[in-house]
Amino acid sequence: MTKSHIKVTINGKAVEALVEPRTLLIHFLREQQSLTGAHIGCDTGHCGACTVDMDEMSVKSCMTFAIQADGASITTIEGVANPDGTLSALQEGFRMMHGLQCGFCTPGMILRAHRLLQENSNPTEDEIRHGISGNLCRCTGYVNIVKAIQYAAAKINGTPYLEAAE
């Protein structure tokens, strides 16, 4: 099988690689680039655990061929932390608000929430819930994930995080 040469930027680093056209982006990231943060959950495009950021879009990397990403800039969970290694606002939000239990969905949730906050820095709860509707979590019931994203939004905006009354 002929392989094709692709150039992508992953977490700010230029990468050149040979891929088969049928190689899915998730397999390229996990197996060829050893970036195992993005997860394969359902493998059918429903669960969102494989979500990465690609050219300012949240993309399900199990439904995208690596070759389609030729020329693209990709961010995975490995590239989300602050340059000094401290947690990003979203990572800190998930930690502080217990936005994860088993953690399997978390990389996809954080990458999706990252793009959501880039587009809407002060989303309502409803906008958050619709914004993460392509990401499934089987542990938390989503309540603490919503709080984690609200926490991150407040931190990014420099406003105090006020937890909604129960």
Next chain:
Amino acid sequence: MIPGTFDYHRPTTVGSAVALLLQLGEEARPLAGGHSLIPLMKTRFATPEHLVDLSAIEALRGIVRTGDEIVIGAMTTQYELIQSALLTELLPIIRETAVLIADPQIRYKGTIGGNCANGDPGNDMPALMQCLGASYQLTGTDGIRDVAARDFYLGAYATALEPGEILTAIRIPVPATGHGYGYEKLKRKVGDYATAAAAVVITMSGGRCTSASIGLTNVSETPLWAEEAGAILTGSTLEVEAINRAVAAAEAITNPASDMRGPAEYRTKMAGIMLRRALERAVARATA
């Protein structure tokens, strides 16, 4: 799940894309957003030997007004439809429908052209395009032809597209200022295909309905334009009796499958309910 092997092509012009598709023949498939085709390839229900990726063809993107029409490039994504100020102003039912398609990730990649040309009866845009009286610009190596959305769908995944042809643009007449509209979709969960859905566009004048067009999603092997139902409403004051007759006429043309979304009888009734709700919202939004 890993798809079968294929060769990948990424042409940058429509001409080279249709030439490639014609030359490669039946074993080639055009690739738009890929979120219908790639899952089929992963399960090996589809095993094309060639994919012709249309994403690098700039001429297939964009939303412009040309006279009394809105022209949407086939590779315009659902996300771009939702963000479009032009559509929000002139054709807000497109946004109302697009936000009900799948989930945010899929809307970044999924295209209006893919949604309309794929022929999946579950897709939402085809019935809306029929409701709006849209026409599809089909481009092949022999040139361009236009086919009305109401004539395009022949069966499940069977369309008027000839080998080597691709859908390149969708032209939609701008509805009258003050028109009322509604897209109502019953689904089991966020992101699901419709159990049944209805698109309604009406115009009103002095309490009387002066035009009505209705499309129905996922209640037959093709999207349905409920012509008779629209005709019953047109000229009426939308009194209960007229609405009941229109709903009965719409239900009568449905032919849904019994599947995990419910038995056929239920889905037919839900098409009627979706029509009632979409009409109610359209009336509330119509002015004059």
